[in-house]
Amino acid sequence: MEQQEASEDAVMTRIGQAAMLLHGGDREEARNRFGQLWTEIGEAGDPLHRCTLAHYMADTQDDPGDELAWDLRALTAADGLNGGAPGDARGEEDGKGEESHGSEENRGSGESGENDGGGESDGGEARPVRAADVSPAVRSFYPSLHLNLAADYVKLERPEAARLHLDRARDAADALGDDGYGDGVRAGIDRLERRLRER
Template sequence: MTSREDAVAEHQEEATPDAVMTRIGQVVMLHRGGDRDEARDRFLELWVEIGEDGDALHRCTLAHYLADTQQDPADELAWDLRALSAADELTDGRVAEHRHWRAVRALYPSLHLNLAADYANLDRLEAARSHLRLAYETVGTLGDDSYGDGIRAAMNRLNLRLNGEDAADG
């Protein structure tokens, strides 16, 4: 292959969407539209399709969103723990293939925030504070954009809650 052909092939690979991530995104929209049960069912179908040993980015993303569809706080915690475990298997190269992320470390503030909230909902306050500390330790990896602002605001709200303060007081 010539260098031009290499460049064209590389561009085509970059332009080819990740079908699983696209499907996850479609189910996220269903969930955000208010159909929690249907979203959970479709996420679970995808989980079976991907498998416990499937692509770590797919497992991390899917478990992260699947947690939000759970009614039982313990089930939500279990899915968020799966998301964190899958993130620990990721490489920056694999994450950079997805258009929203540039580095694995940028996933951790949200993952730890979700775990902190899960533990708080289960009245496991020390575990909640521990994960919130980890979220704060990694928050510098977030961009100065609406996503980063949202994560930081949620962290601050949870911090107030864990310290027994009303967000309106602060």
Template sequence: MAERGQRTAPDGVPARIGQVVMLHHGGDREEARRRLLDLWTELGEHGDPLHRCTLAHYLADTHDDPEDELAWDLRALTAAEEQRESVAVRALYPSLHLSLAADYAKLGRLAAARTHVRRARAAADVLVDDGHGAGVRAAIGRLELRLGDGGPGEELGIPSRRGG
């Protein structure tokens, strides 16, 4: 434990994940996947659950195969469950369940997709009223409509800042 007045080294994992996500968003999906997998190996199965959750969630987006994407999103949810009372983790649940719903929809597993989109909607109350929160809520609404879930979707009038 650091003594009073000493500084501890900041946790660099979130920044490292963020750098790789920027690489992915810049179009280098293969390199992003490779770097995220290297970081996953470095963290190990006993690494910080929030880091593993975030990392697996982003890793899912780097995969083309819907089964692989689902496997990584399930790893993200499993890691989140280890710290379910954490405010930071609770804020990830809407996006985690939305991703799982989309994964299951791609695989034609509509009952599972509907279950997760309902969970995403139920968890969305923790989202901040900002561009990200509005975007996630709008995406939940679009998927609810696509799945015929009967959720509130567009009738809530929640605009998307992501253009749709």
């Protein structure tokens, strides 16, 4: 058990180290390290690791479509922490629903931003999940994840999908704490709201 926990801690440490490279401006090296970790973790890896990794990996992408794909992976991984949760990501690629789990302003860094999110659907239907089923720690992921997806859709000129995720980000914002991270995410929601109104 201790060995497993130490191994999991090592994964999070490596994600943190790559995130420091990203925040320091070395996007290419960060992308390489995140990619290697993603390969090691695999599609069946720990959902928390996958969510965190995909969340940061999205920030290293040059193409908005690739950024969206990673944000979707992050959302799907977050849903995996609950067995299929409020942010369920199925059905948006056709513009009619949500996709599976933003500017860099939010992603887990406490900076105010508009871009988190991503995941791949496993097919099948998600079970309904009540708010009470979701741990507070996991619930706090969703505002940022949906905000990043909304920002991705703005970049891709898909305002309806952007609005859907922005509304979900705002609906989930009550899970945020009264701290720098929470304030940053709320500010990102407000900024993106203004951008959508201006359009």
